[in-house]
Amino acid sequence: MQKIAxxxxxxxxxxxxxxxxxxxxxxxxxxxxLGKEAAxxxxxxxxxxxxxxxxxxxxxxxxxxxxxxxxxxxIYEQMAYSELHHLEGVLLGNPEALFTLQDLESxxxxxSSLLIELPQRVIGGQLPTWEELTAICDxxxxxxxxxxxxGARLWECAPFYxxxxxEIAAPFESVxxxxxxxxxxxxxxxLAGPASLIEKARIWQRRHGGNLHQQSxxxxxxxxxxxxxxxxxxxxxxxxxxxxSILSKFEEIEVIPKTPPTNMMHLKFGIxxxxxxxxxxxxxxxxxxxxxxxxxxxxxxxxxxxxAVLDFNxxxxxxLFSKLLNSNRIIN
Amino acid sequence: MQKIAxxxxxxxxxxxxxxxxxxxxxxxxxxxxLGKEAAxxxxxxxxxxxxxxxxxxxxxxxxxxxxxxxxxxxIYEQMAYSELHHLEGVLLGNPEALFTLQDLESxxxxxSSLLIELPQRVIGGQLPTWEELTAICDxxxxxxxxxxxxGARLWECAPFYxxxxxEIAAPFESVxxxxxxxxxxxxxxxLAGPASLIEKARIWQRRHGGNLHQQSxxxxxxxxxxxxxxxxxxxxxxxxxxxxSILSKFEEIEVIPKTPPTNMMHLKFGIxxxxxxxxxxxxxxxxxxxxxxxxxxxxxxxxxxxxAVLDFNxxxxxxLFSKLLNSNRIIN
Numbered sequence: 001m002q003k004i005a006x007x008x009x010x011x012x013x014x015x016x017x018x019x020x021x022x023x024x025x026x027x028x029x030x031x032x033x034l035g036k037e038a039a040x041x042x043x044x045x046x047x048x049x050x051x052x053x054x055x056x057x058x059x060x061x062x063x064x065x066x067x068x069x070x071x072x073x074x075i076y077e078q079m080a081y082s083e084l085h086h087l088e089g090v091l092l093g094n095p096e097a098l099f100t101l102q103d104l105e106s107x108x109x110x111x112s113s114l115l116i117e118l119p120q121r122v123i124g125g126q127l128p129t130w131e132e133l134t135a136i137c138d139x140x141x142x143x144x145x146x147x148x149x150x151g152a153r154l155w156e157c158a159p160f161y162x163x164x165x166x167e168i169a170a171p172f173e174s175v176x177x178x179x180x181x182x183x184x185x186x187x188x189x190x191l192a193g194p195a196s197l198i199e200k201a202r203i204w205q206r207r208h209g210g211n212l213h214q215q216s217x218x219x220x221x222x223x224x225x226x227x228x229x230x231x232x233x234x235x236x237x238x239x240x241x242x243x244x245s246i247l248s249k250f251e252e253i254e255v256i257p258k259t260p261p262t263n264m265m266h267l268k269f270g271i272x273x274x275x276x277x278x279x280x281x282x283x284x285x286x287x288x289x290x291x292x293x294x295x296x297x298x299x300x301x302x303x304x305x306x307x308a309v310l311d312f313n314x315x316x317x318x319x320l321f322s323k324l325l326n327s328n329r330i331i332n
Numbered sequence: 333m334q335k336i337a338x339x340x341x342x343x344x345x346x347x348x349x350x351x352x353x354x355x356x357x358x359x360x361x362x363x364x365x366l367g368k369e370a371a372x373x374x375x376x377x378x379x380x381x382x383x384x385x386x387x388x389x390x391x392x393x394x395x396x397x398x399x400x401x402x403x404x405x406x407i408y409e410q411m412a413y414s415e416l417h418h419l420e421g422v423l424l425g426n427p428e429a430l431f432t433l434q435d436l437e438s439x440x441x442x443x444s445s446l447l448i449e450l451p452q453r454v455i456g457g458q459l460p461t462w463e464e465l466t467a468i469c470d471x472x473x474x475x476x477x478x479x480x481x482x483g484a485r486l487w488e489c490a491p492f493y494x495x496x497x498x499e500i501a502a503p504f505e506s507v508x509x510x511x512x513x514x515x516x517x518x519x520x521x522x523l524a525g526p527a528s529l530i531e532k533a534r535i536w537q538r539r540h541g542g543n544l545h546q547q548s549x550x551x552x553x554x555x556x557x558x559x560x561x562x563x564x565x566x567x568x569x570x571x572x573x574x575x576x577s578i579l580s581k582f583e584e585i586e587v588i589p590k591t592p593p594t595n596m597m598h599l600k601f602g603i604x605x606x607x608x609x610x611x612x613x614x615x616x617x618x619x620x621x622x623x624x625x626x627x628x629x630x631x632x633x634x635x636x637x638x639x640a641v642l643d644f645n646x647x648x649x650x651x652l653f654s655k656l657l658n659s660n661r662i663i664n
Binding site: 203217 | 374375376377378379380384409410411412415416417450512519535536538539540541542543544545546547549
């Protein structure tokens, strides 16, 4: 608590409709961190990303935008990009893998923008190599396609690329980042990019109903979340690799991707959902550890490694998953 | 503080994307208070109202919607109703007065919905009589025009109509209410209406980017704001009338409307802006009272009477405004 009391935050006034105080401070911090001219705080990434793509479509007069089939805009936003903004989505590649330069090259007709999600969450947090990413971005730029990054989990990509956030963001015109996921803050997002884009984005934010009377509580929590979690992220990623390596020894678990580039992965279990759910309760009771599994129908779950998991050593991981699978043997 | 500790709120779990916990509790409370089947919490009224009007337009296949020329949608939302939702606004009456039944009757072509703001903020918080309001609503219903209330300040209307919130809301299909104004809560709004409407509104809320990961802090502050302020509102309105009556004696001040029906009014000063701004500083220094004037170019300001003003008796009001006008005489 000492840190908060000592923080210059305690001297900042509140904002008025996102103007001034800690909100302006957070926006400046994000712009600097991502190496962009400006940034705007928004209540959600859903809002921020639609807005960026809409602006690119209006500027170019082209309503086709490209993204992966598991893009947040395509599967989690009730088709707002089409219903609200009349954009047409072009799906790149197949839903189970990252799209490739070849997938992009095969698109018919012009595109106003290309959205790249780093990492691609729905397929277990996969990341293209830096070379593949650069090749895709170079191609898009040559075709005058605006590049937008869905950086909901950009914070978790830096160890894999061994580059700063600004270096990873450099090929992109605009970047969205989120504050309430690994950073543990109240809901909130930011869109960063050229000053002219951010100025237009503020108008669209107002239109979306996202220019709220007071954003300071969310902005303060975002600043504190970055202060606390960003330095720990390399450790989360390292711990995720350790866990993935242990779990890959169980024949009943498929780890996707095999070597997680970030702190997230998917686990696909080869035993019945009911057995797992029963084991979760037993482990919670006996070991005081709760697995929030949220299993899909095909027994797949997302595992994100955060601060709470840092204290689990390899033995504990092996013991707990062994018990979860109701198995005493480890397949090596 | 005792009240908060004792409150059942402390036992409520948090929400997950607006689902469960105090958010669901707040929605049930609002639906009941407004006598509607259901309600949904949203980050802003800008979002809530566009969504209601869009649903009515889609249901009827009519994109014309009617409202007063000073409607929030028309002057404060960067024309989102047209830019985002492709609705066409029909402006009723002139900007300086309430619109009348006659204004509505003279509309050419069909309307999907009619928005009525109670009270009409930009003209000083005016309210139609119950008879006029009822006549307008009856006409709209007969024409199958859906009635939507902009109830940003509905809380402040009950004393004038001497009716419950549910009674005032009864003629309307849907009602938007705000939590961060007189209730002093964090930003937030609710849309109440038939269950089928609210179900559709949740989909549009997602599309707008307003279905946030966690709404509990805002919902808790809304519940506490209602608990604290709603019982005091008759006193705010009474105090506003006392102040209006005192101010009407100053020849340099025009009170709009002459007899405020709610706790708000506009003041138009007949002396230079600079003189007023100088007096504000002097009064702040000498009397430790700050007038947040926010004067328009024609020296007009909005005065809202809230809790802080309840302690000002008639003598204090007369003294402070006399000093603000730099005048020792009261014109009687």
